[in-house]
Amino acid sequence: MVQPQRPLSRKEIRQENERLILDAAEKVFAEAGFGGATMQLIADLAGLPKANLHYYFPTKEALYRRVVQDIFHVWLQAADIFDDASDPVEGIGAYIDAKMEISRRHPAGSKVWASEVMHRAPVIQDYLETTLVEWTEDRMAVIHRWIREGLMDPVDPRHLLYMLWATTQHYADFGHQIETLNGGRPLSDEEWAAAKASVKTIILNGIGARTAQ
């Protein structure tokens, strides 16, 4: 272990500890659900005494709320790709790649999100009703434009989006099932590439996506 020479400043201590706690909390909430998670477990995983958690986050709910909000923002960012594209092959293809990558790198976050929504979004319902609704409408507009431009078949954009979310997040949320069906081994680099390719092929084919000239 390399010890820093200078003692950490207060700001650094705060940032470092909040990070430790949030990372641990994400994992524990993902593995046990909100109800099954305990502050003690999170504290142990973060390597801090339980009372210290309550110093940074007053309640279990406040901590959970922060975890869910952080995840939501990661996801929103990942969707910028969508807008910059000139055709569905590029836009939806890149979106699938991005979401599959998130499923691979942050499966815990995806599970926490899924759990939150499954339980009727007790803490982020307001986000769903505002930010997510806007986000969805914007992307639906893009898809409608592509349809008008003859770049893809006239599918219902809403259900296309649901399919994109469902399919990509499945690789995180049901990762354990996939691993079991893969002989107990996590997907290798090649298998992840094959998964991405399969998803892209079927969906892009399925909506008759064409590239812009």
Add this chain to the structure above:
Amino acid sequence: MVQPQRPLSRKEIRQENERLILDAAEKVFAEAGFGGATMQLIADLAGLPKANLHYYFPTKEALYRRVVQDIFHVWLQAADIFDDASDPVEGIGAYIDAKMEISRRHPAGSKVWASEVMHRAPVIQDYLETTLVEWTEDRMAVIHRWIREGLMDPVDPRHLLYMLWATTQHYADFGHQIETLNGGRPLSDEEWAAAKASVKTIILNGIGARTAQ
């Protein structure tokens, strides 16, 4: 309330109460997760005193186990359709219809299953490793046959199955999100029909499914 003339026999009492408890448990486990569910809540919903639950199911875990097992069997049955079909348009189309119908009629069951798998299948891992593995291999063989017969494109059957599961179950597991994006209203009959149609169109198109002559 219509009261039966004859008092219930012991066998009837047992069946009736187990059914009441299992139905209530499915709902509560779905809404709160295993950790968040309480025996008291289940008891209240079932209209029985808590001690009575422990008479029929010794522990919370035993009750949960039965709920998950029951769901698993419903799903396995729904897949018989797959085998009886002579081509992917019929087989996969009917499978999508069946799974969408389950998502619509038994969303709680789907959520319990999702939660169980997300938490690394603590109670049904053995089922995953035996029954589900067999089931999956059988269906993969069917898909491989359809590919050999030129009835669909040579897609990876594994990832096609994942896409089918992901897409159909999404309408149950993320039903709350879908409802929110639908203006706060649950999907109407017509909207469910549109959802089914969208999923079938995109996937069957996506794999180049053709009907047998």
Add this chain to the structure above:
DNA sequence: CTACTTTTTGACCATACGGTCAGAAAAAGA
């Protein structure tokens, strides 16, 4: 009706959990 078995239930218990607090330790400022 009588003896027996199954079912029901209120009261109770031990434990685990979220949260509090007072005082110690450490950093920052003068």
Add this chain to the structure above:
DNA sequence: TCTTTTTCTGACCGTATGGTCAAAAAGTAG
């Protein structure tokens, strides 16, 4: 150095929860 502010932490508390139990109620068989 001395004072103030922030961070840390063991010990503690009230409550909610899963589970138990003994006795009552209800069904069954003769």
